[in-house]
Amino acid sequence: MTDLRRYAIIGTGAIGGYYGARLQQAGCEVHFLLRSDYAHVRRQGLVVESAAGDFTLTEVNAYADATQMPPVDVVILALKTTQNDLFPKLMPPLRAGGVVLTLQNGLGVDGRIAELLSGSVAPENILSGLCFICSNKVGPGHIRHLDYGKILLGAYSPDGGIRAATSVMKQIATDFQQAQVPIELTDDLLIARWRKLVWNIPYNGLSVVLNATTQEMMADEGVRSLIEDIMAEVVSTANAWGKKLTTDSEHRREIPTGFIEEMLSTTDQMRPYRTSMKIDWDEGRPLEIEAILGAPVRAAKEMGMAVPKMEMLYEQLCFLSRRR
Amino acid sequence: MTDLRRYAIIGTGAIGGYYGARLQQAGCEVHFLLRSDYAHVRRQGLVVESAAGDFTLTEVNAYADATQMPPVDVVILALKTTQNDLFPKLMPPLRAGGVVLTLQNGLGVDGRIAELLSGSVAPENILSGLCFICSNKVGPGHIRHLDYGKILLGAYSPDGGIRAATSVMKQIATDFQQAQVPIELTDDLLIARWRKLVWNIPYNGLSVVLNATTQEMMADEGVRSLIEDIMAEVVSTANAWGKKLTTDSEHRREIPTGFIEEMLSTTDQMRPYRTSMKIDWDEGRPLEIEAILGAPVRAAKEMGMAVPKMEMLYEQLCFLSRRR
Numbered sequence: 156m157t158d159l160r161r162y163a164i165i166g167t168g169a170i171g172g173y174y175g176a177r178l179q180q181a182g183c184e185v186h187f188l189l190r191s192d193y194a195h196v197r198r199q200g201l202v203v204e205s206a207a208g209d210f211t212l213t214e215v216n217a218y219a220d221a222t223q224m225p226p227v228d229v230v231i232l233a234l235k236t237t238q239n240d241l242f243p244k245l246m247p248p249l250r251a252g253g254v255v256l257t258l259q260n261g262l263g264v265d266g267r268i269a270e271l272l273s274g275s276v277a278p279e280n281i282l283s284g285l286c287f288i289c290s291n292k293v294g295p296g297h298i299r300h301l302d303y304g305k306i307l308l309g310a311y312s313p314d315g316g317i318r319a320a321t322s323v324m325k326q327i328a329t330d331f332q333q334a335q336v337p338i339e340l341t342d343d344l345l346i347a348r349w350r351k352l353v354w355n356i357p358y359n360g361l362s363v364v365l366n367a368t369t370q371e372m373m374a375d376e377g378v379r380s381l382i383e384d385i386m387a388e389v390v391s392t393a394n395a396w397g398k399k400l401t402t403d404s405e406h407r408r409e410i411p412t413g414f415i416e417e418m419l420s421t422t423d424q425m426r427p428y429r430t431s432m433k434i435d436w437d438e439g440r441p442l443e444i445e446a447i448l449g450a451p452v453r454a455a456k457e458m459g460m461a462v463p464k465m466e467m468l469y470e471q472l473c474f475l476s477r478r479r
Numbered sequence: 480m481t482d483l484r485r486y487a488i489i490g491t492g493a494i495g496g497y498y499g500a501r502l503q504q505a506g507c508e509v510h511f512l513l514r515s516d517y518a519h520v521r522r523q524g525l526v527v528e529s530a531a532g533d534f535t536l537t538e539v540n541a542y543a544d545a546t547q548m549p550p551v552d553v554v555i556l557a558l559k560t561t562q563n564d565l566f567p568k569l570m571p572p573l574r575a576g577g578v579v580l581t582l583q584n585g586l587g588v589d590g591r592i593a594e595l596l597s598g599s600v601a602p603e604n605i606l607s608g609l610c611f612i613c614s615n616k617v618g619p620g621h622i623r624h625l626d627y628g629k630i631l632l633g634a635y636s637p638d639g640g641i642r643a644a645t646s647v648m649k650q651i652a653t654d655f656q657q658a659q660v661p662i663e664l665t666d667d668l669l670i671a672r673w674r675k676l677v678w679n680i681p682y683n684g685l686s687v688v689l690n691a692t693t694q695e696m697m698a699d700e701g702v703r704s705l706i707e708d709i710m711a712e713v714v715s716t717a718n719a720w721g722k723k724l725t726t727d728s729e730h731r732r733e734i735p736t737g738f739i740e741e742m743l744s745t746t747d748q749m750r751p752y753r754t755s756m757k758i759d760w761d762e763g764r765p766l767e768i769e770a771i772l773g774a775p776v777r778a779a780k781e782m783g784m785a786v787p788k789m790e791m792l793y794e795q796l797c798f799l800s801r802r803r
Binding site for chain 2: 475
């Protein structure tokens with residue numbers, strides 16, 4: 156067993172709360188930054204109902220102010236991307252060799268984090284974890300983990316290049332595995348992000364515009380075919396980008412043909428699911444439109460590619476969001 | 480002054496009620512078929528609040544049953560296209576030389592009427608009037624005419640060809656002019672229908688999906704650009720169709736380049752407007768999705784043209800409508 160690292164969780168909600176609690180349960184030292192739930196969690200701890208087993212942490216290192224937090228090895232960023240501009244003020248001190256691990260979806264979010272922390276954290280110390288999880292915060296300090304939970308861990312690369320897993324990444328992976336969180340490493344974070352967008356763009360976007368669950372959408376032949384069309388636009392954009400970045404010595408950086416069919420049939424097998432963007436919408440929170448749709452649409456346009464359905468969905472969401 | 484013709488109004492709502500009342504006010508003999516408002520109108524007549532002057536018809540030839548109606552010269556069809564299958568049973572007898580004038584929007588609706596009446600009414604006796612009017616039914620036998628009112632009158636042609644105005648059309652035009660309804664004749668009904676669709680497809684469709692008035696949509700830069708993109712798809716489809724039909728001896732059958740800009744600036748100048756499809760949606764009535772979006776999308780596909788945004792709007796509307 157390796158030494159366990161000291162973690163800070165910035166944003167103790169559905170995602171940060173769940174993974175942070177799992178790490179503490181496994182014996183890691185975890186420090187949680189909270190906002191509205193601070194007093195409650197300090198007094199009552201964290202309650203996790205989970206498909207992988209319920210548990211309660213009665214003693215939690217809770218903070219309302221990041222400047223009070225001790226230096227850590229890993230800062231886990233689990234804010235919504237819409238709050239990223241706040242992040243520099245919420246950043247606790249890092250120990251030597253410390254890293255920032257963002258668990259956010261979307262394109263370019265790691266680049267944005269690197270930019271926000273430039274001067275204090277080197278780009279090679281920024282990691283990304285893509286989370287395949289259904290989890291909600293159902294009350295103060297109360298997380299309900301419904302299904303899945305895997306993390307795909309990769310290193311940020313400013314030029315989008317392949318980056319092999321570092322020893323720090325392997326250590327983090329060990330911590331998560333000991334915490335009952337399945338985790339895999341990838342050397343191609345960019346394509347991994349695009350793969351996740353193949354699901355997120357159509358389902359997150361349409362769930363808000365059509366006010367629908369994944370199941371309702373999949374049961375409708377027309378919307379199913381629309382989802383497939385949008386996925387095809389995302390895959391084309393991803394593969395054009397991947398091709399541009401692929402060097403001669405590398406394997407082809409692309410999303411394979413069968414991936415769309417795989418996503419559709421995975422979704423068919425899911426229980427009726429309210430997407431994270433739909434939950435944000437229902438709760439009156441800002442939507443992660445720019446990270447999930449805006450940046451991919453702009454990426455396509457920069458390459459001169461037409462992505463009419465992604466673009467239309469983006470414009471519809473912007474309208475609904477702005478009007479509110 | 481020519482002899483005035485005898486009219487039947489099938490569907491005494493916002494459109495049929497307004498035009499029928501205007502014709503009667505001008506001295507035409509008009510017979511109104513009603514459903515839910517029958518008893519009220521028989522007792523109390525029709526009340527028209529109008530931008531062009533309010534008036535009341537205290538005596539109205541009202542019918543609940545088309546078989547009780549006398550033979551007429553002009554049957555004005557003002558049902559929603561979603562009710563067209565009922566039309567043969569609602570068709571009153573025609574006098575010699577009588578015609579059917581449909582006031583419905585959309586592509587292929589005159590062809591559908593010809594089909595439904597085949598054996599009883601010859602295709603050359605089917606006319607179409609495209610109505611540029613803001614009018615609502617606000618209560619039983621109570622029409623509120625807000626703005627505009629012009630009719631563009633053309634003859635149905637089974638092969639989509641040019642058809643010059645007939646003497647019957649000119650007589651009808653005279654009746655409407657005497658009834659304070661501006662009316663113009665067109666020999667190219669097909670392109671006239673497409674021109675109207677350039678407005679109807681984006682505004683009707685998006686007003687339901689985005690739950691918005693024309694003004695709200697025009698004030699949003701992204702939606703405005705989306706509307707423009709959808710209009711461009713409609714114009715391309717129309718012009719491809721027009722080109723296919725144009726014979727050597729004819730002027731070019733197409734929608735000119737400046738038309739989109741003209742539609743946008745006309746809409747900018749309109750008061751905030753709830754589209755007819757949005758009113759249908761708000762009132763829980765079926766939407767005219769097939770006539771307004773389905774048929775144009777299929778027309779594009781038959782010609783091998785990509786109309787991704789029209790298609791996406793169509794699929795979104797079908798989903799919303801089916802779910803309800």
